[in-house]
Amino acid sequence: MTSPAPPSQFAVEARGLGRVFRGGLGWRRRTALCGVDLTIRGGETLGIVGPNGSGKSTLLRLLSGVDRPSTGWVEVLGHPPTARAVRRRLAFLPDGSPFPPELSARRVLDLIASLGGMARPERRLRIGEMLERVGLSGAGEAPIRTYSRGMHRRFGLAQAFLHDPEVVLLDEPTAGLDAPGFAVLADLLGAARGRGATVVLASHVASDLIEHCGRLALLVGGEVQRVGTPDELLGDPEVLQLRIRGLSEEGASALEQQVERSGAELLESGPTHRPLQELYKTREPRGGGSGPR
Numbered sequence: 052m053t054s055p056a057p058p059s060q061f062a063v064e065a066r067g068l069g070r071v072f073r074g075g076l077g078w079r080r081r082t083a084l085c086g087v088d089l090t091i092r093g094g095e096t097l098g099i100v101g102p103n104g105s106g107k108s109t110l111l112r113l114l115s116g117v118d119r120p121s122t123g124w125v126e127v128l129g130h131p132p133t134a135r136a137v138r139r140r141l142a143f144l145p146d147g148s149p150f151p152p153e154l155s156a157r158r159v160l161d162l163i164a165s166l167g168g169m170a171r172p173e174r175r176l177r178i179g180e181m182l183e184r185v186g187l188s189g190a191g192e193a194p195i196r197t198y199s200r201g202m203h204r205r206f207g208l209a210q211a212f213l214h215d216p217e218v219v220l221l222d223e224p225t226a227g228l229d230a231p232g233f234a235v236l237a238d239l240l241g242a243a244r245g246r247g248a249t250v251v252l253a254s255h256v257a258s259d260l261i262e263h264c265g266r267l268a269l270l271v272g273g274e275v276q277r278v279g280t281p282d283e284l285l286g287d288p289e290v291l292q293l294r295i296r297g298l299s300e301e302g303a304s305a306l307e308q309q310v311e312r313s314g315a316e317l318l319e320s321g322p323t324h325r326p327l328q329e330l331y332k333t334r335e336p337r338g339g340g341s342g343p344r
Contacts, residue, residue, distance in 0.1 A: 201229025
C-alpha cells in the first residue's frame, strides 16, 4: 500500500506555471508567463517586482484561482486555490476596482463576508471595525462610485483583510493610494505578519516592497529571473549606507573628514526625509502663520 504524500511545507507553491492568451482571428498568441517556479513559506511576506507587462498580475490571478494556468500547477495551503478548503482562507486584491459601483461599501463588505460564511452578528461587528480601520467609517453608506481613487484602494484593502485570511495576495497595493492609505497598508500588513499570515505583494516599484518584504522575486518577460533578499537583489556591495541621529554640525564635518582620510568617497550627505504621511499628522498651532489653511 502506498503511503500518502507528506503535506507541503509551503503556503504557496507553483511549478512550471505558464499562461498563454490565445488571440482571435488575425491575432497571435501571447505568452504572459513561462515556466514559473515559486515557493513561499507560511508567514513569509514576498514581493514580486518587475516592469509593467512582466506578468505580475497574471501570476497573482493564477495564485488566487481567478484564472487557470495553461501549463504547470499551483497549490495554496496544500490545495488548488479554487478548492473550498482554501477559498475562505485566501484573499486577493486585484489592480483596479472590480466592486459594484452602485452599492455602498458596507453592503459590498456584507456580501463578501456572507459568501465567506461569516454569521450576521459577526459581520456587522467586523465590517464596522474594518471601515474604521481604513478610515471609511464616515463614508460606509455612500455608493462606491462616489469614492476618490485613494478611497477605492483603501476599500480594496478592507475587503482583502476582512476575514483575517491566512494568505493575502495584493496586486499593486500602493497604486493610487492616498497618504492615509500608506499608514493603513502598513498597519494591516503588520497585523497580518503578527498572526502568521502569508502575504504576496506585487509592484513595479521596488521601493514599495523593500520595507515590507523579506524576499523579492524579480519577474521579467514572464519568467522569474532572481529571488533573494532586498539587499541581495538591490544592494550595492561597494556602497555602505549610514543613518545617524543626534550628530551635531561639527560632528558631521569631522565624520566627513574622517571618511576622506580613509580613502573612501562620500557620495551624499543631508537630512533624512520623513514619510509624507507624518506631515499630514502635523498641525500648526492656531494663529501661527498667515498662509492659506
